[in-house]
Amino acid sequence: MYTRTTCPTHIVQEAIDNAADEALAGHATKISVTLDKEGCVTVEDNGRGIPVGIPPGESRPAAELAFTTLHAGGKFDKTDSHSAYRFSGGLHGVGVAVTNALSKRVEVEIKTRDPEGKGNGHYRIVFAGGDVMEPLTRLQDCGPRTHGTLIRIWPDGQYFDSPKIHTRELTHLLRSKAILLPGLQVTLTLPDQEPVTWQYTEGLHDYLQEIVEDAEPVTPIFPGASYQDGDQNGFAKGEGAAWALAWCVSSPAPETYVNLIPTLNGGTHESGFRAGVFEAVRTFMEHHSLTPAKLKLVQEDVTGKMAFVLSARMLDPQFQGQTKDKLTSRDAHKLLSLSIKDPLELWLNSHPDAGKTIADLAIQNAQARTRAAQKIERKKGSGLATLPGKLTDCESEDITRNEIFLVEGDSAGGSAKMARDKEFQAILPLRGKVLNTWEVDRDVIFKNQEVHNMAVALGIEAHSANVDPDAALTGLRYGKIIILSDADVDGSHIQVLLLTLFLRHFPALMMRGHVMVAKPLLYRVDATVRGKPRKVYCEAETERDATIERLLTEGVKEAAITVQRFKGLGEMNPDQLWETAMCPDTRTLMPLAIHPGEIPALGTQFTLLMGKNEASGRRAWMERDGWTADLDI
Template sequence: MATPRYDEASIRVLKGLEPVRQRPGMYTRTDNPLHILQEVIDNAADEALAGHGKLIKVSLHTDGSVSIEDDGRGIPVGLHPEELTPVAELVFTRLHAGGKFDKKGGGAYAFSGGLHGVGVSVTNALSKRLEVTIWRDGGAHEMVFAGGEVQTPLHQADTVGRRKTGTRVRVWPDAKYFDTATIPLGELEHALRSKAVLLSGIKVSLFIEKTGELREWLYEHGLRGYLDEALNGAEKIIPLFEGSQYAGDDDESFALGEGAQWVVGWTAEGPVVRESYVNLISTTAGGTHEAGLRDGLFSAVRAFAELHSLIPKGVKLVADDVFARTSFVLSAKVLDPQFQGQIKEKLNSRDAVRLVSGYVKNALDLWLNANVEHGRKLADIAIRQAQARARSAKKVEKRKSSGVAVLPGKLTDCESSDISRTELFLVEGDSAGGSAKMGRDKEFQAILPLRGKVLNSWEVDRDRLFANNEIHDIAVAIGVDPHAPGSNADLSGLRYGRICILSDADVDGSHIQVLLLTLFFRHFSKLVEMGHVYVARPPLFRVDVPAAGKRPARKVYCLDQAELDAAQEKMRSEGVREGSWSISRFKGLGEMSATQLWDTTMDPDTRRLLPVSCGEAGVEATEKMFDMLMGKGESAQRRIWLEEKGNLAEIDV
């Protein structure tokens, strides 16, 4: 077989919207087109959030297209001063173009749903056809795209009254980019209803052309009314706790307008309702704003219980004791939100923990001390939850106590034995292990440093595994014996709910990750199947940004070169002087201080943990891939695979 050619002509430059069409999964969900429609809906909601417009209308047409209309200001229709191209065209055809980057002097959007710079350009890229109508400056302006390219340039089609303003976007999603072209009606309704909840007084409607059905949402009571409706009459232990607070001009820590609105309820039984939003974007996977809410509620309840001497001797409250029966709707406003991934399911902004926690704690402190009976009930629930947790942990410990192997000497164990909270970090190297030991939360985080690279265990018999010291120590530490894939393994001795692989963010670290993943997939498959194995993602770069205006000096951590480039671009758009920031590269985990390692990689509120699973490929396909990658007799297949796929690797050497 001839070796594939690799020369200058092999390098391909993707331009315009081509990167989106090549790898749509990097920019949006590809199970169905809902997310590309949400990008347009979010733009309409951002107009309402900025105080422009009172109406958002969505229509599902019989030809498979969807139109979204608002009565906001309308996208600007003039030429861009630098690009000399109509601004409306740039918005739909350039990945990094939009009004949300302009934060100086308030900008067009002081608060908006993210600054990834893709938005509706992805909607256009993944649509067969897209029509835009803009009412602005006394004219009705129209533009048509086909396959992401301009088909009919922007032109004024009609005149209208100067009071008529807004934008209508009609989208025909291209089915070839999605698993199914069907839009999940339930999810769309939930997204639209949540916009109405968060934008009190804004009417949101959905028209289904096929049935002629019109659904409308208008919430005058905002979050409280929504949570009451969602709880569906469940018995509340105390009345709903609601509040809001936003930073003022004199706030030294946060930008003007940053803050949160919340409503929280505690119910005796039934399912809990938890919804959170950042600048109207639904964060279904939570994030740092939810962590701030949890921390604020816990801090206030614990302070109240301590003040009134309610905590029995020997009982230690943790955040989950207060949070176990908590339902909430949280809406945060963050000037510069950092999300995990383009679909914005999880907020990563570190400052959001402190922002929400501080405001919620202060408000709940005042509320509990003004309503002492409610405070006593709340503290009593938390104390009973803590006692139940302690009893459960004792039962587990008693069951484990017979015949337990002596734990490895280099294991630094944690204090808790509650596997719903405990974590074991398998750390590359003794120096990194030292930082992890000092930086961890000793109550629930254990550290096991590994020396060198673990044995490739893919073709090692199970009874010979313990000849390797590292594998022996891992098995004894986690409390589970090696077992065959698919077997009914006994996990009753499991000592940690999360087993986290923590290695350097370089090629060697990736190699160690693969060897450990091979071990778990081959010999501890039940742990992978049950979701106990994770990969920690430490940053490769740290950017030190100087103070600017009222914003204090800050540190920005980036996982890789792509995040570093995006961070620098964002700083330029914020007006930070070019070259005033400094970039440090971590050569390894051992180079990080204990505080840095905690902040970036071990703090449950701000870290990035990647759960390990076989994904859509399934167990059989994963096993075949491991056979090819790790089998001793598969070098020829590996070579062919590397020649075919090597150009896809994003490595840092």
């Protein structure tokens, strides 16, 4: 609860946080941390020094209480507007007490004002195993401008998984203090290395600029700060935040702080900040009419590509656990939302190009999210259990012989089921007209039930034209895919929609010549010739007329000749459908094989014919080339 037990870094951080609180209050300008080979960590600042007087009601000096007693710190009186700890890093009050408790030895040297008014003095107190080893002692006098605290810590390895300080984490922590407190000089000295000093004049802006160098920023960095004046919104004077933010192609992880404490897991201040950014960007987009109709933006669309560093200041911040990795203060959400919204709106309107770039990113993210939400995976599996319920499958597993008929309508599907050769012919009735999938993303086509059923029945996934056809057709279950529709305008439309689907999303089928169209015959001519009945199926009127002419020349009377015209497949009996469209010996199939080199030209033509925004082009095409079409009206 009170510290992380992986390594002693956090107990050292407690001492660093106290020094940073002095800098935050304006009483310290330098912090230095030194690690030696023996495992000792020294934290020194030039703040006012830990108080050495005896607090009212206590019998021990404040410096001893701070290191030995929980909740004995000086960070609880938030009503004093001049308190050094007004915006300190925590409410728990554990602080350096946990540092002392988990250390073999702690030495504290303090240079501060003498509580009895004898000028400044140099004091020392030593702890071992958490207990006082050497009581607080005044060593000597010191000058009136000499003040600060020095703490030497020897962590006790028995309490940690590893006794070593995590130098990378410590470096990041100290650097962040320099970033969050512009002008503060922070120095780190590691064993056998030269001291490293950080001091930033621009603070968050400079730091974020370093972070986003490799993230391809697409907007300028917006640095800013907003603090409450105490007269409105219900927040105390000084509460608010400073920030630097930018939008990038690949957004690095955000960094957030509360009263200089790094909140590695974010919290309510981060969520409030994101909410304020979202409201500001959405207002800008609405004001400039940048939001497409029917597109609903959500917060992640706007802030998903945002890189930022956030430093919040709050009275009495509430954290999840003593390690303070996540802020849980409820008021922080409202505070941060208020702090960023108006300044960001003003910045967006002052930088319209950046605002439009952010809007474009948000729209792209929203559209991608919408497509992902609509994405429907084809149901996978093996065996008959996964096949569509309307599919009447064949018995053979030899795809060189197997055929599947995609039949228009349940009525024709019923006749086809009775007419088929069940050994190698499968029937899949299609209900209504198939979706025009020319401009539909591959991830979304399976939302249409008929398309989904076809893909499952065929046993293949949607693919693009540049894939290896053999690899794309690994799971194919039928060697012939036969489109069987009525010989009318609606039937032709269904054929075009199915061919559009295959060309756009299953092109390997056409490149390998698996797709065909059955040409059902329109007429049946019956007559009795020399006492024997004769029936002839005709594909078109010319063939019908030629057949009648031939029968008349054979002596058949015109009254004895009966002509039946089939309006659709549903009117055919099973034996008629078998003879005209399904019997391999008597049917007429039109193969629809394509060469890969033809795909670009076909793509252009199908965009003209099937594209949603190509109405004017289609009209021009019909006016120019419509006379070439062979229509049955």
